[in-house]
Amino acid sequence: MAVSKNEEKASIIKSDSLQQKPSLKLDLSRPAEEYEDGDVDESRNHLLGERNFYIDSPRVGQIDEDLTDEEITRRKRVGIATILGLFMSVMLCVLFMKYLSEHESFSALPPTQQRFMSATTAKGVKENLEQYTAGNRHTGSNGDYEMAKYIRSKAIDFGIEEDHIKMDEFEILVNEPETLKIEVKDSANPVVFDLMANSKTKKSSRMPLPPFHLYAKNGSATGKLVYANYGTSDDYAALKKAGIDVKGNIILVRMGDITLPAKVIIAGKHGAAGIITYNDPADDGSTKGSEYPDGPWRVSKQASFGSVYMGNGDPSTPDGFSAAAIDRITVEEVFSENNTFNVLPRIVSMPVSAKVAQSLMKFITQGKNASEVFGSSRFGEGLGAVYRAGLSDAMVSIENKNKYSLKKVWNLLITIKGSREGDRYVIVGSQRDSLNAGAVSPGSGNAVFIEMLRAVGDLLTNGWVPHRTLLFASFGGEQFGSVGSSEWIDRHFSHLGGRGVVYLNLRDAVRGAGPLDCEAAASLRKNIYLMSAEVQQPKIEVNVEKLFATKQRQLRLLSKDKSAAAVPNLDRRLAEDVTTPDTATLDDAEADDEPEIHLLPLNTTFKREDLPDDGDSIFSSWLQYTKQTTPSAKLPKISLPGSGNRISPFLARLGIPSLEMSFEGGYYGVENSGNDTIEWMKKFADPTFSFHRAAAQLYGSIMLSFSDAIFLQYDFTEVARDLRYGEAYLIDAIGKLDLLSQLNMSRLSSSIAAFEKAALAVAQEMHDMSDHMVNLISGELVVDFKRVREMNTRLLMTEKAFLLPAGLPHMPWLKHALYGISEWDDYRVGYYPGVTQELKSGNPITIKRELIRLCQTIEQAADTLSTTVL
Numbered sequence: 007m008a009v010s011k012n013e014e015k016a017s018i019i020k021s022d023s024l025q026q027k028p029s030l031k032l033d034l035s036r037p038a039e040e041y042e043d044g045d046v047d048e049s050r051n052h053l054l055g056e057r058n059f060y061i062d063s064p065r066v067g068q069i070d071e072d073l074t075d076e077e078i079t080r081r082k083r084v085g086i087a088t089i090l091g092l093f094m095s096v097m098l099c100v101l102f103m104k105y106l107s108e109h110e111s112f113s114a115l116p117p118t119q120q121r122f123m124s125a126t127t128a129k130g131v132k133e134n135l136e137q138y139t140a141g142n143r144h145t146g147s148n149g150d151y152e153m154a155k156y157i158r159s160k161a162i163d164f165g166i167e168e169d170h171i172k173m174d175e176f177e178i179l180v181n182e183p184e185t186l187k188i189e190v191k192d193s194a195n196p197v198v199f200d201l202m203a204n205s206k207t208k209k210s211s212r213m214p215l216p217p218f219h220l221y222a223k224n225g226s227a228t229g230k231l232v233y234a235n236y237g238t239s240d241d242y243a244a245l246k247k248a249g250i251d252v253k254g255n256i257i258l259v260r261m262g263d264i265t266l267p268a269k270v271i272i273a274g275k276h277g278a279a280g281i282i283t284y285n286d287p288a289d290d291g292s293t294k295g296s297e298y299p300d301g302p303w304r305v306s307k308q309a310s311f312g313s314v315y316m317g318n319g320d321p322s323t324p325d326g327f328s329a330a331a332i333d334r335i336t337v338e339e340v341f342s343e344n345n346t347f348n349v350l351p352r353i354v355s356m357p358v359s360a361k362v363a364q365s366l367m368k369f370i371t372q373g374k375n376a377s378e379v380f381g382s383s384r385f386g387e388g389l390g391a392v393y394r395a396g397l398s399d400a401m402v403s404i405e406n407k408n409k410y411s412l413k414k415v416w417n418l419l420i421t422i423k424g425s426r427e428g429d430r431y432v433i434v435g436s437q438r439d440s441l442n443a444g445a446v447s448p449g450s451g452n453a454v455f456i457e458m459l460r461a462v463g464d465l466l467t468n469g470w471v472p473h474r475t476l477l478f479a480s481f482g483g484e485q486f487g488s489v490g491s492s493e494w495i496d497r498h499f500s501h502l503g504g505r506g507v508v509y510l511n512l513r514d515a516v517r518g519a520g521p522l523d524c525e526a527a528a529s530l531r532k533n534i535y536l537m538s539a540e541v542q543q544p545k546i547e548v549n550v551e552k553l554f555a556t557k558q559r560q561l562r563l564l565s566k567d568k569s570a571a572a573v574p575n576l577d578r579r580l581a582e583d584v585t586t587p588d589t590a591t592l593d594d595a596e597a598d599d600e601p602e603i604h605l606l607p608l609n610t611t612f613k614r615e616d617l618p619d620d621g622d623s624i625f626s627s628w629l630q631y632t633k634q635t636t637p638s639a640k641l642p643k644i645s646l647p648g649s650g651n652r653i654s655p656f657l658a659r660l661g662i663p664s665l666e667m668s669f670e671g672g673y674y675g676v677e678n679s680g681n682d683t684i685e686w687m688k689k690f691a692d693p694t695f696s697f698h699r700a701a702a703q704l705y706g707s708i709m710l711s712f713s714d715a716i717f718l719q720y721d722f723t724e725v726a727r728d729l730r731y732g733e734a735y736l737i738d739a740i741g742k743l744d745l746l747s748q749l750n751m752s753r754l755s756s757s758i759a760a761f762e763k764a765a766l767a768v769a770q771e772m773h774d775m776s777d778h779m780v781n782l783i784s785g786e787l788v789v790d791f792k793r794v795r796e797m798n799t800r801l802l803m804t805e806k807a808f809l810l811p812a813g814l815p816h817m818p819w820l821k822h823a824l825y826g827i828s829e830w831d832d833y834r835v836g837y838y839p840g841v842t843q844e845l846k847s848g849n850p851i852t853i854k855r856e857l858i859r860l861c862q863t864i865e866q867a868a869d870t871l872s873t874t875v876l
Contacts, residue, residue: 115540118470119710123541123703125461131698134453135445139684142214145180145439145485146413153438153452154418157480160456161420164463174417176493178483179322179340183218185407186356188282190231190369192400199362201309213442213680217309217357218408219266219283220486221321223341225354226405227280229255231398233370234273235380236263238832242276248379248395253277256402258366260286265652267316268833270351280354280404284363285310287388290675291360295555302518302553302690303675306360310678311441313485316349316833318655318819319492320483322412327496337410349817356406364389372396415439415482417494422462424475424713426791427798431505432713433477433656434458434705435491436512437484444514444682446674446691448484450698451512455480457702458709472713474507492655499660506662507802508712511654515701518671518691519546521631522624522704525645526665527657527825528728529805530708532721534665535641537707539617539625544669544696553673553690617641624704647825648835658820661806663720667704669697716779716794717772718801722765722871728824729758729864732837739830739845740853748850749857757864764871771873772797800871807867810859815843815852823863 115123137156142149154173162168186201201216232252235241237259245252257278259269266283273281287293291304298305315321320328321340324347341350358366367389373379373396376387380395387393418438424430436455437448459478483490495502508530517523521543526534618626628642636643647657647664654664671691676682692698711719733754740746775797779787809821820826826839829846836842841860844852 118465118714119540119707121465121468121470122461122706122710125464126457126699126702126706127460128695128699130460131453131457131702132695134456135449135684135687135695135698138449138452139443139445141443143438143440143443144214145441145483146178146415147439149443150439150482151416154416154480154482157418157438157452157456157459161459161463161478164460165467166420166422166459166463170421170423172419172421174419174494174497175414176328176417177412177414178320178328178486178489178493179334179337179410180413180483180486181218181221181408181410182215183222183406184409185405186216186218187405188356188358188362188366189403189405190366190398190400191403192369197365199358199365201356201358201362215441217311217679219270219351219355219357219406220311220313221315221350222355222406222408223351223353224337224406224408224410226403227256227354228401228403229279231256231258231366231370231400231402232278233258233367233376233393233395235376235395236260237269237273237281238264239272241380242272244379244381245395248374250373250379250396254279255397256404257281258363259283260289260363261310262286262289264832264834265316266312267314267349267351270314270353270355271316271349272832274351274353278353282363282366282404283312283355283357284360286363287360288386289388290677291388293386293388293555294675295553295673298676298681298686299689301675302671302673302686304360304677304679305681306364308679308681309357309359309362311357312678313487314351314355315487316827317347317487318659319496320489321350328493346816347818354404354406356404360389364391366402367391367393369398369400369402370394370396371399415490417482417490418480419494420459420478422466422472422476422478424473425471427474427795429505430474430507430718430798430802431477431502432472432474432507432709433479433502433509433662434512434709435479435481435509435656437490438480439482439485439490441485442678442680442682444678445684445687446517446682447514447677448512449682449684450515450517450668450687450701452480453698454515454702454705455512457699458706461702461706472710473715474713476709476713488652488655492659495655495659502656502662503660503806506656506660507718508708509654509656509662509664510705510709511656511664511666512705513651513666514668514674515705516669516687516692516697517674518669519544519548519550519697520669520671522628522642522667523645523650523670524628524642524665524667525647525649526667527647527663528724529663529720529722530665531641531644531724533708533711533719534644534667535617535625537711538628538642538704539623540707541624541700541704542622543624543627544692544694544700547693547696548690550671550673553671624700646835646837648827653820653822653825653827653835658822658826661809661822663805665708667701669701716776716789718798720801720805721769722801722804723762723769725824726758726762726765728837729761732824733758735837736841739842743845743848745848745850745853749854751857753861754857754864757861757868761864761868761871764868767873768797768800768871804867804871807870808863810840810863814840815856817843823860 138153141152143153144150158171158173161171183202188199188201190197204216232245232250232255234245234252234257237257242252252273253276255278257273257280259273259281261283264272269283270281285291285304287304287306291297291306295301295303297303304310317324322328322334322337323332324335324345326332335345339345341352343352368391371394373394376393376395378395434455436451438452440448443449455478462476479491479494481490481494483493522538524534619629620626625642629639632639632642647653647666650666654666656662657664673690676686733751736754737746737751740749740751775790775793779789808823810823811821812818814820814826814828816829817827820839823840824837825835827833827835828839828843830842838860840856841853844856
């Protein structure tokens, strides 16, 4: 098993994780045609012609009859001493192996990865995070600029050439609150909540502004107060069924389940005049455990900020780079109903604390108990008030005035040119700006980002050059909704789109002490599993169980991927346990008359037995946690890209497969608040910063595998599996609308089958190419770079083939056909967003149009992946 693991790991960096003999040496200096049958280095075979005889063979050994008794005794003593010496040597070896098992060892890793991992330090990450949290990093602030310069200076100190570091400056539209006020117009008990006045007494250098909604609409609104649970479409349907009209009223919703922009947009679509958001203590506060600083949970007097923007880039420069000389639209035009390019809020919104929400809830005295209307909440009701689904007696007014202005922001770009495929980019990006200099988000991501630069600098100073170009990008303006990264994409759209291999996003790398949480494009899963099996899971240095008021522990990763979870009997219908190389078909009777679903078997292109079920690796810990909720799981859970935050513009706009990872404890209760401090991190999550270091090692291992492997580390059989998951979800959704009889789903199934065939064929082709690279006489690996380049081009272009040139319906800036958001799913990330967006209308004509477009896209991807179209 050890040999298999070593072979697999060594080949990740050298030959696309295909089997390779341990003795092989990489020789890239000679083309394949220079090797002939007689071209053998004889110095390698100096033992071939020699006889190997034992001078003292045990078969002929005998004792000389002339030996004296003293000589025999002496020899016996020597023999006993030899045996004792061997015994002691064995014992020392056992103790040494035990020591190695308890301490860090990278000896089985390829030299480049081994050196990278050794170069990372917990001390370095700690210093990085302390630097980040030392001041205000608000978007466009001097502190944000100073942090960008700090990262630049550290990169130079680490050995990266100054000429390869660039600072891009541009202006974006941002807002800062001037008035945040709520007034309850109750004649008997009028109440005014002046949120700006309250925040001024608590202003700090780390958090100079009160919690507010980024890109919120200016204005005021008045109406009855209505509690709408999480503000999902189902919640509004429940209110309508109960006879409660939300039109023209003010909605009170709790955070969670769907994104903040989705809450505001859905409320507006249902006719609400305004919306107030709050964090319920049952979700992330005192109901869960002790409030900060005694525990990790949210303080009830503290609100959370967030962006209500669902668009792309700077909203004042739709579909264009935010340059100084560019024509901009006005703030009024930005929020106009005629601006259909970006999804911006049409109603007034603001966040409040749980304490304010508790006071507001007491004014809702009519209607049924909320649990009767909405059903039981996931976590309960934590405000200490009666939750009612009804209208308040008093009128409620909200006023939100913001100062909109242009601010300079900065993207820091660090380039490390590749030696062989320098026009292929492995991109590592990190959000730098924050409204509160958050230690977790995005501070932990920044700390890991800088530590990766340290390790890469160490490799460079020791003569290493990546095979493909590395691009490190520290983005400003991300807090407002991926604005900085989107602007970079706008500026270099064609350049990045044709060259980007993978995008690794760093934001909140350490959310607590626990297993890995990961969201990624399907083609990256195999690589993530293999790399996570080679990095040690850090030891938990805090008593996690004491952080919870009850023994039930709910991690963030359990509530993601609504699309897959919504399909009845999906796991059974998809036949996860199929092990044949052919596509699986379920028996019609077993499927209960549901449409037949086909799925490629799990682990088609790599051996599951090469990954550990137990041990101290990140993979093992991750898998064990997954099995707590899904005992039959064979691999850890990887969520759809964008499930935890917003979908990456690198994936959604450029077709670059993306991933984001974090260590998850399930108790990050201070998210988007002023209590996201380094003290929180040290006390409740990562006192020794070992989780931060492990994050740097894992991200770095994945980065190196994509920069240095001969073949691009994609696995399209996993993409084929997601296509089948999407088919199952789509059939279920269309069935609920009773439209299956009007739509022909057979073409979708055939299109996916063609892609499955191409995915299996290309996996076999790469395996065969790898075998032919081995010179059987010399044992060297000889690379035919022309063929490898052709293969990698096919792989890269297949990722891009899933892009829709015209974009998704109603959201043209999102172009990915497989992953995206749609109104049908309350803007959650799901499968086939173009088709699901049209499901909302129920119009079979527009649904059919999008279904045809989807099938054509999958067929084009299969064509691209295939060896030939003839």
